[in-house]
Amino acid sequence: MYLKPSRHKRMRRRTSILIVIIIVIVAVAGVLLYLDNFTEFSFSKPMLKETETRLPDTTVASSGGILYVDDGTLHLLDQNGSSVWDLKQELVDPKVACSDQIVSLYAQKSLQAFSFDKEPLFSTSLDSDILSVRCGSTTVAALTSAADEAGIVQYYISLYNNKGEAAAQRIELATKPVLDFGFNTGGDLFWVLSLDSSGVVPVSYITTYKTDGSITGSIEIDTQVIEKVYVTSDSIFASGTNNLLSYSYVGAKQADALVYGWKPVGASIEGNNLKAAYVSRASLATIESARIYANDLSYQTVRLPRDVFSLALSQTKLFAFTPGEIYSFTPEGKLDRSVKLDQTITTVKQLSSDIAVVWDQDKSYIMHLN
Secondary structure (H helix, E strand, O other), X not given: OOOOOOHHHHHHHHHHHHHHHHHHHHHHHHHHHHHHHHOOOOOOOOOXXXXXXXXXXXXXXXXXXXXXXXXXXXXXXXXXOOEEEEEEOOOOOOEEEEOOOEEEEEEOOEEEEEEOOOOEEXXXXXXXXXXXXXXXXXXXXXXXXXXXXXXXXXXXEEEEEOOOOEOOOOEEOOOOOEEEEEEOOXXXXXXXXXXXXXXXXOEEEEEEEOOOOOEEEEEEEOOOOEEEEEEOOOEEEEEEOOEEEEEEOOXXXXXXXXXXXXXXXXXXXXOOEEEEEEEEOOOOOOOOEEEEEOOOOXXXXXXXXXXXXXXXXXXXXXXEEEOOEEEEEOOOOOEEEEEEOOOOEEEEEEOOOOEEEEEEOOOEEEEEOO
């Protein structure tokens, strides 16, 4: 007589089959993950996406897109490198700057601003040749210089809103050369890094302003030369030859860390979060290790593979580039991916916290830093 299996036996059989299926799935997933992360074989999208034309090294980017000027035409690409629009313009050898909201073209004394929808915002002319431009969320800043009657060079910054209206007052920096300037992540605070080397000891100044040009604070540092400034939504970080320091918006010192012998090579700012990458000043041809600093100025040391010549940094990853391979590391310094390349890369430029451009001898590629 045929006896049907008991309910208990049927349940055990189903459980056994389910366990086998789970084991197989986990094993296959593990193999695919290993192949994807640590071999040349990959199931994911390529790490580098070739652009239709070779991008110039003057390319800039923000969340609004990727911008470059070629043969008198301003080009906007989306985050994947596809063309969005082109704009023929008449400026001679213009340079381009951008924020997430505003695009600016400038050359000689001329300054133009557009939206990312290709809408003209304003066009103006300044008294002197424009040295550099920075864009905020609703404001454009232009740095100029001019010699006075005694031949001494004076530095100025002019601020314009997105309608082209000049700020209430122009920022006059006298004879202090401007090393860098820009807006905070919210776009409501403007900062300038300048250097006064007229005295016995050089003095670095980090001065903050409202977008109408009125001063809100000043930080004076005479113990070292400040090379880089990073401004988050609530703090100011000053990187010098000896220390990395953090300040509140009102100029109160919050913390400092010794960085003597190390130089800043990149940063990622998102809201009030800072990640800053440093490498040894003794590194010449290759980079052997990197330090990644966080808001509290603690750092993680990342030991790098051989032949690394460039780095890129996002909020969640450190990318290390060799001529034939790209490595990514977690914030804890652990290697989480290695991808061998079909091409030999020569140059890397990080355009934003999310995007870098990579070049080989003939072509350029978009790389997402995630």
